[in-house]
Amino acid sequence: MILGLTILSIGIFNGLMLSFVFLNKRMPNPYMGLFIMAHCFLLAKFFDDFIPFNDQFIFLETVADLMGWFIAPLLFFYTKGYLNKRFSHSTHFLFVLILIVGDIIYGNLSMESMQHTFMMSLVIVFQGLIYLGILFKDVKRDKWLSAICSLYFLKLLSILIYQTLPIENNLSHLIIPISIIPMIGYITYKSIVNSNPVVVTSIKKRKNAPIANREVFENIQEIVESTELYLNPNIKLIDLSKELGVSEKTISQAINECTGENVNLFINRYRIKTAERLLIEQSRNITIDAIAELSGFSNKVSFYKAFKKIHAISPKEFIEAKTTEC
Structure with missing residues (x-):
């Protein structure tokens, strides 16, 4: 007992x-x-x-x-x-x-x-x-x-x-x-x-956005996530516009008001999220160049730049930090 x-x-x-x-x-x-x-x-x-x-x-x-x-x-x-x-x-x-x-x-x-x-x-x-x-x-x-x-x-x-x-x-x-x-x-x-700190930030900002823009933003999220458009390195604002059937200006405004970010950074967050998982799971079996490509980046330079902008550290430093935590 x-x-x-x-x-x-x-x-x-x-x-x-x-x-x-x-x-x-x-x-x-x-x-x-x-x-x-x-x-x-x-x-x-x-x-x-x-x-x-x-x-x-x-x-x-x-x-x-x-x-x-x-x-x-x-x-x-x-x-x-x-x-x-x-x-x-x-x-x-x-x-x-x-x-x-x-x-x-x-x-x-x-x-x-x-x-x-x-x-x-x-x-x-x-x-x-x-x-x-x-x-x-x-x-x-x-x-x-x-x-x-x-x-x-x-x-x-x-x-x-x-x-x-x-x-x-x-x-x-x-x-x-x-x-x-x-x-x-x-x-x-x-x-x-x-844990990923990005999720909370975007939710908090989204609550303060106008209802119409919130609805557009939710549609953007649904399209981007369901079709994984962010994995296409050549994705452009006009492609989102065609998918959603709304103007490019409306998309930019909705993303900015709901996240405080531009379209490029919004898409890159999805790419970096994918890269994070690949870095954690496959870092020993795959090159950084391959991870950049699989995550939707056109080249290693843009991948490094986006990664440092979001995490303030390089992909290599990210792997080292995760290895230390484990």
Whole structure:
């Protein structure tokens, strides 16, 4: 019992402290903080297997159950934010709301709490697998995101094992926590290393832009990201104009008002984001010239210039810094 309580306590304490770090306003992607916090509540729920909750703490189980429905969407939000891709919050929250309502209705109709817990656990696993399937195309080329999703898949697997295998002793209740704690530790460390400060800046500026320009800017983002126009080294403003069916002046104005940047820098940020991943993953197997070309730059000089403008360091210094952090 002492071992189990110690493991849970360490996991919850570390998780909560690190989730607050990610929820700090200066962090670019707060969804990871919420993702970790939701798992902390899930860990807290397992205290009841060692020390039964009294009425004062029974609310923790309710909160943990509710937050369990948000874990998969939060992973989705984090992944899309990390890749700087657009997504709709409302659709996913509506899906979660439907699941919560179904949980409440089934809970009231079910005669046995164990049966209710088993069925809802299966639904949560199914929900998680759906989101992993949706994210597969986005994460398969990114080692960092692939690792997160793989660890999350192992957690889903631990839920199935916990719900289907007979529980022989208290340590059996640690099956799920043991899958969560390493995931939190890995995600926390790697999220700090790979966080991208560009995302927050553009979101903040976008809120102050006129509604019409914001809509144009969102359309620009969607086209650029879905077609990966930035990988074309010869892309010009007129090409964006033809794709969107709006004037070049409107595009320039929308980008400037929503990001405070010109079109060239806006496109280069996407290229540099691609280059960052290649530098981290393939730096030993590929030349800087090749990375520049694969990222959409016409030559190494323009790549170096854009990289230093955005990061204030050279690509070589960037690799050295990442190597030191690892």
